[in-house]
Amino acid sequence: MPDNEAFRNIIEIESRHNSGVYGKREIVIVRGQGALLYDAQGREYIDCVGGQGSANIGHAHPAIIRAINEQAARLTVCTEMFYNDRRAELVERLATLSGMPRLFLCNSGTEAVEAAIKFARFSTGRSGIVAAMRAFHGRTLGALSATWNKKYRQGFEPLVPGFSHVPYNDPQKLDEAISEQTAAVILEVVQGEGGIYPASAEFLQRAQELCRQRGALLIIDEIQTGLGRTGRLFAYQHHNIQPDLVCLAKSLAGGLPMGATLIGERVGPLPVGAHGSTFGGNPVMCAAALATLEVIEEERLAEKAAALGAFLMERLKQLRSPLVREVRGLGLMVGIELKEKVAPYLAQLAERGVLALPAGMTVIRLLPPLVISQEQLERVVSALEEVLS
Numbered sequence: 482m483p484d485n486e487a488f489r490n491i492i493e494i495e496s497r498h499n500s501g502v503y504g505k506r507e508i509v510i511v512r513g514q515g516a517l518l519y520d521a522q523g524r525e526y527i528d529c530v531g532g533q534g535s536a537n538i539g540h541a542h543p544a545i546i547r548a549i550n551e552q553a554a555r556l557t558v559c560t561e562m563f564y565n566d567r568r569a570e571l572v573e574r575l576a577t578l579s580g581m582p583r584l585f586l587c588n589s590g591t592e593a594v595e596a597a598i599k600f601a602r603f604s605t606g607r608s609g610i611v612a613a614m615r616a617f618h619g620r621t622l623g624a625l626s627a628t629w630n631k632k633y634r635q636g637f638e639p640l641v642p643g644f645s646h647v648p649y650n651d652p653q654k655l656d657e658a659i660s661e662q663t664a665a666v667i668l669e670v671v672q673g674e675g676g677i678y679p680a681s682a683e684f685l686q687r688a689q690e691l692c693r694q695r696g697a698l699l700i701i702d703e704i705q706t707g708l709g710r711t712g713r714l715f716a717y718q719h720h721n722i723q724p725d726l727v728c729l730a731k732s733l734a735g736g737l738p739m740g741a742t743l744i745g746e747r748v749g750p751l752p753v754g755a756h757g758s759t760f761g762g763n764p765v766m767c768a769a770a771l772a773t774l775e776v777i778e779e780e781r782l783a784e785k786a787a788a789l790g791a792f793l794m795e796r797l798k799q800l801r802s803p804l805v806r807e808v809r810g811l812g813l814m815v816g817i818e819l820k821e822k823v824a825p826y827l828a829q830l831a832e833r834g835v836l837a838l839p840a841g842m843t844v845i846r847l848l849p850p851l852v853i854s855q856e857q858l859e860r861v862v863s864a865l866e867e868v869l870s
């Protein structure tokens with residue numbers, strides 16, 4: 482375990498060589514187990530950051546360790562120029578689980594969104610993309626053009642032309658925005674970075690209906706909501722819709738870098754060379770993703786997220802705090818909106834051994850690993866009670 486000086490040294494070295502784009506907390510994380518993280522001084526934390534949604538199956542899950550080790554010893558590099566056993570298994574599994582016959586594999590969320598935008602434009606021959614206000618879809622230029630908040634966009638204009646934004650959960654405004662130039666509508670089922678706002682079933686069903694009527698495609702961004710987080714494997718399954726393109730990443734390969742764009746029947750054929758990625762479909766990532774899907778199924782993590790999420794929401798709604806404006810969420814994707822900025826409260830939670838995220842300036846966001854126990858969630862609620870009372 483590093484002494485105090487070594488600990489300071491780690492922070493200084495990273496700070497000196499960082500690009501500067503990340504706001505960091507003064508905590509050096511060196512180990513994780515399940516829903517717990519440990520810092521360089523051996524302090525234990527309950528992890529409600531959950532790798533910003535990429536740790537659904539928890540830290541150091543034995544199934545992931547085994548899958549990575551076995552595959553690393555056999556084959557670590559195999560581009561999509563060749564076929565591969567692990568990749569074949571994974572694409573078949575994802576197609577069965579989603580009912581979407583084709584998919585494109587990549588390495589992150591923003592890349593999964595870029596691919597969906599490109600496929601939608603290519604398939605429809607149209608350029609318009611309608612997104613929602615408060616949406617977050619990533620930071621590369623295409624995905625950034627679908628992202629709403631100025632804070633992410635400023636300084637990078639001109640962004641990609643053809644994007645527009647409508648109020649979330651407003652079917653009428655969506656109706657007015659979709660024209661014969663619209664290639665796709667892109668939506669999150671629960672807006673994550675935007676502040677944990679769940680979509681209404683009516684809004685999503687109307688989006689699907691309008692897209693089908695007008696020859697546009699419906700892209701659902703499940704990067705934060707997918708893989709059991711909200712109580713279903715994919716959050717859109719709560720609302721009885723079938724999207725044309727689905728973006729996955731974060732927890733897909735148990736927290737290793739992997740993204741996927743699932744492609745439905747309404748998307749036309751894509752020619753060779755239309756898109757690609759050197760690392761996409763990497764066999765180690767495919768093995769990790771297969772193990773992750775197995776863990777989610779065997780440990781019934783979506784059902785667990787539904788039950789524990791209901792328990793957590795119930796307990797949070799009982800918090801008697803003058804600071805709390807609203808509690809929102811679906812499954813284990815939970816936001817506590819405060820009447821003031823959350824940064825000092827996040828620091829106080831960390832002092833009490835709970836790591837949590839912001840969503841915007843005024844929302845405390847909880848994205849714990851789905852393997853978290855009810856007792857650990859009780860400790861999170863107690864810490865929140867102390868900090869917010």
Ligand SMILES: Cc1ncc(COP(=O)(O)O)c(C=O)c1O
Nearest residue numbers: 589590591617618619673704705
């Ligand atoms: C809904 C959503 N879409 C896209 C992204 C971008 O993913 P990545 O950071 O892997 O590029 C995120 C990341 O937070 C997200 O929450």
